[in-house]
Amino acid sequence: MGSRPVAWTLIDQLLAGSSNALAQIISRVENESPQAPSLLDALYPHSGTAYRLGITGPPGVGKSTLVDKLIKLYREASLKLGILSVDPTSPFTGGALLGDRLRMSNHQLDEGVFIRSMATRGETGGLAARTQEVGDVLDAAGFDVLIFETVGVGQVELDVVETVDTTMVVLVPESGDEIQLMKAGILEIADVLVINKSDREGAGRLRRLLEQMLALKENDSPWKTPVCMTSATQGDGIAELGELLGSHQAYLEKSGRQEHNRRQRVRQKVEMLVDREVLADFWNQDRRDALDTGLETMAPYKLARSILDMS
């Protein structure tokens, strides 16, 4: 939370549409440069209008291909898109990079498409937050749609999709009880369910299963989660998917949910910033030492109590 002078020129350039300024600001946010907080605060009044779509689901269901088709769909409507791939598993995988390289080659000459892989830098805690911030920069820069694509279905991914406007969960027809059960957990976060590779055997069965489970779900929301069948590689079902996403976006705007989501995102961010600093202040050298020493002699709750009681 630095108080360094804001690089106003950079801000002005970004707001005027400079892709060079965009790249520079995003790189400062990603690298957690000391300028990042004031840059983000300066951009804050200009953001909040982009539609945020989260795409999650198990590995191997074809999320990347689906995203590629959605890019084309939104570009045909002349919308500017930011795609943020979140890969918390490992800096070692380069997980999202491969998919990116493929997409980069499809869209690299298109200034209306910004693609970035967000990977951990040692710690996973800040990944969801940093991804949001890159999204906020794109939002302020006038991007209309932000797609947050996640590689898995873990906690970091849930943190990422929790604050989007529409959460799209992608599945494929498959057997295996455990997978079926996992899907049940996924139902709770999904605004739109997609069965990709729906030309495969079992797609109809999975659809019926999901619809039965959705019917059981206690829910007084006026939005009823639809199930959409796609075959992304063939492009089948993409137009229908686009329409469903459009309906959900319209529902969000009309119901005030989009504004609610935006406020929730900001609230969580401020809480996170405060929490981080409160804890950093608390854990001074004396308390760290007390922890080290106490571990030799005291039981955990008693030790915690004694550290909390230190003045």
Added chain:
Amino acid sequence: MGSRPVAWTLIDQLLAGSSNALAQIISRVENESPQAPSLLDALYPHSGTAYRLGITGPPGVGKSTLVDKLIKLYREASLKLGILSVDPTSPFTGGALLGDRLRMSNHQLDEGVFIRSMATRGETGGLAARTQEVGDVLDAAGFDVLIFETVGVGQVELDVVETVDTTMVVLVPESGDEIQLMKAGILEIADVLVINKSDREGAGRLRRLLEQMLALKENDSPWKTPVCMTSATQGDGIAELGELLGSHQAYLEKSGRQEHNRRQRVRQKVEMLVDREVLADFWNQDRRDALDTGLETMAPYKLARSILDMS
């Protein structure tokens, strides 16, 4: 962190081997009863000797069947086992319950096997911690082996396996680039890799791929992660797996890693208890109000700073 009187009778009964006392204490820990902290502190000097095995991997790879076979293997050696299934996805799934019911029927008359599903109660934050605490109770009660089985490969699961002695990652032969890449991330946490359903096509190819990636992994640890082929439903490879786990356990004891792991578990727990209370103290009504009001008028970093500067 209550200071209520410890239920010494219950503790004595537990240490004397009462399964009734065990059930009562675990239920207090699970329900976060006010007595739980002093019960756990009283048991603390009696715990720390159980061998903790974490089993993770994508859904559908047959983890439950593998665990079932490992139970039989360890029971043949007359070891007492606790199995804790962690399912953070949803209270709605009852994910682990199905698998449990199956295993319960195999082991329900065996007092040497304790099986429990740990699911979220609304919040995911405390699940890994609560699972550890149930493990600590079993440890104090004289259980020799604790198996932490996770349903997915998300953050909560990583939190759970991070503090075990041996992390076993289970995969199955499959195609799909994304899955292959995910496995790369998994390599970093695996002490033992298992290719289950190894009678399927592609098992040899996957093994070679994993061994190549393991060879690339920068690592000066004297422990070299082995790849074990199993077909859990047929029972193939289970004896070899048991031997590999035994070698890793022996390595941990000899190298002092087991003691190091135990200390890390306790340290993280104390930090978590302290952090939780520090933040609860900080966020008093005045600061909550300042957050609510500030969200209307201020940019996030500036608002965070102003809350931190309140006296």
